[in-house]
Amino acid sequence: MTSPRTKRLSGLVAVAALAASGAAFVGGSSQAAANGPTMDIQLLSFNDFHGNLQAPSGSSGRVVTDHKLVTDPKTGVVSAADVTTDAGGSEYLATHLADARKGHPYSLTVAAGDLIGASPFLSAAFHDEPTIEAMNALHLDASAVGNHEFDEGYKELQRMANGGCLDDGAGANNQDSCPGGKTFTGANFDYLAANVVYSGTDKTILPPYTIKNIKGAKIGFIGMTLKDTPSIVTAAGVAGLQFKDEVATANALVPVLKSQGVNAIVVLIHQGGTPNQQVWYGPDNKPYTVNPTYDYTCAKGGSLAADSPILPIAKGLDPAIDMIVSGHTHQPYVCNVPDPKGQQRMVTSASSFGRLFTDTDLTYDRRTQDIVRTSVKSANMVVSRDVPKDPAQTKIITDYSALARPIASRVLGRIATDVTRAGNPGGESQLGDLIADAQLADPSVVTGGRKPEIAFMNPGGIRADLTYAYSPYGEAPGDVTFEEAFTVQPFNNYLVSLDLTGAQVKQLLTEQWSGSNAGTGKKILQVNKAFSYTYSGTTLGAVTLNGQPLVDTQTYRIVTNNFLQGGGDNFPTMAKGTNVYYGGLDIDAFANYLEASSPYTPGPLTRINVG
Structure with a gap:
């Protein structure tokens, strides 16, 4: 993991330090030897967690996995209905991620923003400190910031990254930083904000990117939020900041990364797309327009709506960028979108609230020091609740639930x-x-x-x-x-x-x-x-x-x-x-x-x- 000192730096100073450190969580082991001119690397990703430590309920805790025909008993009308699976919760997400890493000695876990903000009470009552602890415990390596990371202002976001306690009156306003004498050390992962700068400067409020070095294989991660963040957050929270264009920001960082010997580049961006509706053929062989299943777009014939904000971004990002992990729209999709040279490039999103994660396998070529684009294979995976709960996540939930009860x-x-x-x-x-x-x-x-x-x-x-x-x-x-x-x-x-x-x-x-x-x-x-x-x-x-x-x-x-x-x-x-x-x-x-x-x-x- 990045050292506490390095983690607290911002801008290009932090970039240089991070590049020098070559830090990464590598599938739970840093001792595995690389083999031959290529190596297989796993990338696990998710987005829009929104502090959902406890398994979310209702529609927020389900994913569409299939469809069925139902008949209205009064009218006899036949229609299609969703078949859903209960999903989500940090206890299950952590277990699924740990299981997915098995057999993958080289593995990184990243996110595309909105880890915190608009959170359920258990996390929000403590200024989302429990969620940052949970992300540390499930071995997150890096995340873009999203618009909701600014809900309590950019200085509070910096505290999320760097640690420290607020003097908030110990629950006087139904929030309590560092309750019961706890300390808050901040994120062990890299929070990235490449397109958020102090107005009138080029200095980012958090590092613009991080470089992960896996046995000599360098992968650069650029993290950004949507440029329209100021229109969807409280003005006071972003006063004095400028949010730059996503494409221009990322493209400008490509030569910066290449100058450090980094040809493999992944963009983590808090902006996304919306899948078109699915046409499903029922047992009666008739077509029905239905909500798409979690894995329909684009692997099973689905597509993103033409007005999806992520599409012009994906089409404008430098061809040197190998993959895009997106979010914000709370939708599931795994799609190849052509880059400016017409090459297919993977764009993914894993719904929201920890209900899905994306499992990506890719090949790194040591001779070109780059990702083999044709090797990139991604699939969204359901965070089902039929697996054992992760003990570390359970402890976080149990501890904070006890602290929250008098208020809640x-x-x-x-x-x-x-x-x-x-x-x-x-x-x-x-x-x-x-x-x-x-x-x-x-x-x-x-x-x-x-x-x-x-x-x-x-x-x-x-x-x-x-x-x-x-x-x-x-x-x-x-x-x-x-x-x-x-x-x-x-x-x-x-x-x-x-x-x-x-x-x-x-x-x-x-x-x-x-x-x-x-x-x-x-x-x-x-x-x-x-x-x-x-x-x-x-x-x-x-x-x-x-x-x-x-x-x-x-x-x-x-x-x-x-x-x-x-x-x-x-x-x-x-x-x-x-x-x-x-x-x-x-x-x-x-x-x-x-x-x-x-x-x-x-x-x-x-x-x-x-x-």
Whole structure:
């Protein structure tokens, strides 16, 4: 592993040190001898783990492995349904990786970002320190940073890499760094951020690449996040940083690596693609359009959608780059995409939440000091739960579960029925209503006696349903614990109040389906009870507050989270608000509202309507 001193360097200084160190985890053994002019090397990879130490539940903990025909008992209509397998959890991921390394004396394990951020409570309650410990324990060698690595700001990301404890009041805000006297030493793997620099400089916030030396076989790994990260994270977390173009950044590093004798190059990038739907022929020999199985794209005839962001990147990266490990879209695929010279080049992604990993075998030619491109063979593997749990991962989960219990099990209030993210035709959801009302009711955003009138919540920030029957700590059905509430809103965003004119509010609403959000699917902002609007297609209709039309020239007090306030999710008008005032955490407002409104019953979905 890279030494602690080397690990803490950034930019080209770190690159030189890493190249000199020649460090690598080699299949659990550094003593195996290389054989002949070529050597076989294994590369294991995954992405978008998001702190899922415990096996994820629901659809987040399943992968599509097959399809079947089902008949509706009432109508007799025959349709195709997914056959799924439960998958994921660090205890199983670690075991599968260890098993995959057997028989492969030369093995490296890498990731394509979003290891942390938007994490379940067990990891997030401790600033994702448990996840970094888990990644160390499963012998991760290197990872690109993703957009969610910036959720708590780039300085916190640097702490994830370098170690150290936060003075956060020992759980005062439902988070506790280094609990119970623990120490946090940071990542034993290389966190890479080639395209993230301090504004006005060429200095990267973390090393841009690392060189792994396996018995003289040098492989360079360039790590990057998507250049659009500033539009999907909190503005304050990336203030003072510049995110550079992915293709230009990687291509500029190719000669830098070659100058150090590195011809074998792999890009780890937090940007990805979306598989097209699968056409499946059932036992009746009829075609059905279905969700693709985890291994359908591209090995079994599947393909990536033409508008997949990874495709122009893959087609633009220097032909000297031998392979691309991608992420961000949470999709599974293993595809050959031609490089600028028309050569096939492997591009992979292993879904998310530790449900899959990609197993790649490749041949390294010692004479050319390069990867034999035609030798690269990759396949996604299911992290099934029918294997023994890894003891080291179990200990991490057990230890932190005990430390988290006092925070996690506190009952906030009750719900009378399930409260879900499912939207009406206009995109309004029960949970969206609840969260927007909670934001509006929060006293922490009141300033100068001015209370907000309109609340906006981004739908992507609502991460789970509240389920009446769920009782993880033995509480009564309907009781909502802090952990359940946190799982709904896991970002620890701050609430912010600000002024917008009526015209700006209308412009904000049109940005749900225009500008950078055009063609990506509507991002329907959730709103509070007194505010409503209609739309048809991409045309905004009536907009009212307390039953009265919004006045373009009038100023309205708005409340939202700091992610949206900074223009996140491509809502630039929000960033133009004036008289900005920061309040408390969004999870606290949600918790307080649940307590005050218990038992909570969702109302009719009448705030957002399609005209």
